[in-house]
Amino acid sequence: MSQGHTIPILHLARLLHRRLLSITVLTTPANSPSIRSSLLDTTISVVDLPFPVNIPGVPPGIESTDELPSISFLVPFVTATKLIQTHFEQVIESLPTVHCIISDGFLGWTQQSADKLGIPRVLFYGMSNHAMTLSSIMLREKPHAMVSSVDEVFSVPGLPWVNLTTNDFEPPLSELEPKGALFDFVAETSAAAFKSHGILVNGSYELEPRFNNYWNQKIGPRAWCFGPLCLAEPPRVQTLQKPTWVQWLDKKSAQGKSVLYVAFGSQAEMAPEQLHEIVMGLERSEVEFLWFVKGFEERLKKRALIVKEWVDQRELLAHQSVKGFLSHCGWNSVMESVSASVPILAFPLMAEQHLNARMVVDELGIGLRILASNGSVRGFVESKDVERMVRELMERGEKGKEVRKKVKEVGEAARAAMGDGGPSSRTLDLFIDEVCNKKLNLLPSPA
Ligand SMILES: *[C@@H]1O[C@H](CO)[C@@H](O)[C@H](O)[C@H]1NC(C)=O
Ligand SMILES: *[C@@H]1O[C@H](CO)[C@@H](O)[C@H](O)[C@H]1NC(C)=O
Numbered sequence: 001m002s003q004g005h006t007i008p009i010l011h012l013a014r015l016l017h018r019r020l021l022s023i024t025v026l027t028t029p030a031n032s033p034s035i036r037s038s039l040l041d042t043t044i045s046v047v048d049l050p051f052p053v054n055i056p057g058v059p060p061g062i063e064s065t066d067e068l069p070s071i072s073f074l075v076p077f078v079t080a081t082k083l084i085q086t087h088f089e090q091v092i093e094s095l096p097t098v099h100c101i102i103s104d105g106f107l108g109w110t111q112q113s114a115d116k117l118g119i120p121r122v123l124f125y126g127m128s129n130h131a132m133t134l135s136s137i138m139l140r141e142k143p144h145a146m147v148s149s150v151d152e153v154f155s156v157p158g159l160p161w162v163n164l165t166t167n168d169f170e171p172p173l174s175e176l177e178p179k180g181a182l183f184d185f186v187a188e189t190s191a192a193a194f195k196s197h198g199i200l201v202n203g204s205y206e207l208e209p210r211f212n213n214y215w216n217q218k219i220g221p222r223a224w225c226f227g228p229l230c231l232a233e234p235p236r237v238q239t240l241q242k243p244t245w246v247q248w249l250d251k252k253s254a255q256g257k258s259v260l261y262v263a264f265g266s267q268a269e270m271a272p273e274q275l276h277e278i279v280m281g282l283e284r285s286e287v288e289f290l291w292f293v294k295g296f297e298e299r300l301k302k303r304a305l306i307v308k309e310w311v312d313q314r315e316l317l318a319h320q321s322v323k324g325f326l327s328h329c330g331w332n333s334v335m336e337s338v339s340a341s342v343p344i345l346a347f348p349l350m351a352e353q354h355l356n357a358r359m360v361v362d363e364l365g366i367g368l369r370i371l372a373s374n375g376s377v378r379g380f381v382e383s384k385d386v387e388r389m390v391r392e393l394m395e396r397g398e399k400g401k402e403v404r405k406k407v408k409e410v411g412e413a414a415r416a417a418m419g420d421g422g423p424s425s426r427t428l429d430l431f432i433d434e435v436c437n438k439k440l441n442l443l444p445s446p447a
């Protein structure tokens with residue numbers, strides 16, 4: 001129940017539906033209208049389950065994490081969703097044979113239902129193999145127990161080339177002895193995940209083979225890599241009037257100018273001082289940029305286009321003038337940049353974005369990182385470092401050249417993976433064959 005999770009899961013529903021599976025989406029009343037209208041062109045059915053009322057800590061009427069006043073409401077909110085379980089099971093039992101339950105990784109209680117009803121559950125986190133694997137190792141093996149500061153680099157048992165710092169993680173993962181409501185929630189959902197039938201990953205095996213192998217051999221349950229799904233989308237219908245941002249990019253392209261696309265996602269908040277340094281750094285770098293931001297604009301007009309309305313990020317990244325992406329490194333953004341072969345300038349803010357930045361820079365070599373001058377992955381970044389890295393990526397610089405070259409290769413591999421008969425398409429076929437088409441012989445677990 002959050003935009004960032006709903007959109008991908010509906011996307012997945014469509015994809016499976018196109019492969020002739022019959023799909024029912026279960027949601028709650030406040031989320032239902034937008035889901036229904038987005039599925040109007042399909043025969044996917046939607047069923048509403050009542051959202052619990054009068055829950056301490058959950059403001060009335062709110063059924064999506066996007067509307068929560070602050071992140072501190074998250075745990076009461078997700079805990080409240082457990083009260084949906086009985087209705088959830090009733091609906092599933094009322095449907096014709098259900099072969100598979102696909103649910104968000106955060107709805108751990110759906111595993112209990114799946115066990116009870118003897119239906120395989122597959123979950124969806126929207127994370128990479130890399131982030132899943134490293135997070136899981138942090139919880140189990142605590143490789144950060146030996147370091148003396150949150151910025152000290154440590155290596156990871158079984159993955160000796162990986163460099164991490166405690167600061168690459170957020171609480172509770174960054175804590176040595178995590179406790180509290182958030183940790184209990186994480187522990188509960190991951191326990192449920194371990195009991196599930198598998199995890200769907202929106203990325204290709206070829207992108208992170210060592211992490212997928214490690215996950216499948218040492219952690220589990222099986223992770224199926226069937227993406228990047230943005231490459232499975234049909235091109236959007238051309239409208240008569242090109243949006244302003246397309247016109248602007250066309251103009252830049254005609255002038256032979258390269259554009260840096262800037263977007264930090266819609267969820268994280270950045271300290272005003274930090275935002276200011278970024279603005280200054282961009283100004284001083286003298287590159288052309290297009291920034292998707294809901295805020296200020298006046299001083300930036302000269303070389304920049306500030307976009308406030310929704311942009312089609314996939315189309316934007318595919319525009320020939322876009323030569324770099326200053327990004328928070330949400331996994332979907334990383335996949336879209338890879339798919340369009342646009343190198344990334346990593347500026348992670350929250351959740352597993354710091355790990356994704358490591359993936360982009362250390363593992364894939366398709367981007368550069370803007371770090372605080374003292375080398376900390378969470379330090380305050382000054383405008384001069386923004387300026388320097390923007391120039392490195394967009395203009396001069398050996399490192400910039402290397403990542404520009406590498407992202408072409410990686411993008412090509414991703415497109416091959418999603419092509420007809422490519423590994424990701426085959427994985428999806430296999431998944432449908434093994435999980436969705438057969439009711440597996442799973443016995444309900446003993447009470
Ligand atoms: C997969 O990632 C793409 C690219 O970011 C995104 O557009 C899509 O919604 C995602 N789909 C799923 C099922 O995660
Ligand atoms: C890890 O750090 C070492 C030492 O700085 C460096 O040589 C190595 O390339 C780093 N590994 C990765 C994957 O970036």
Ligand SMILES: *[C@@H]1O[C@H](CO)[C@@H](O)[C@H](O)[C@H]1NC(C)=O
Pocket residue numbers: 151372374375376378379380
């Ligand atoms: C770097 O600076 C940040 C503040 O910007 C501070 O919190 C952190 O401890 C510093 N790290 C190192 C390694 O000096």
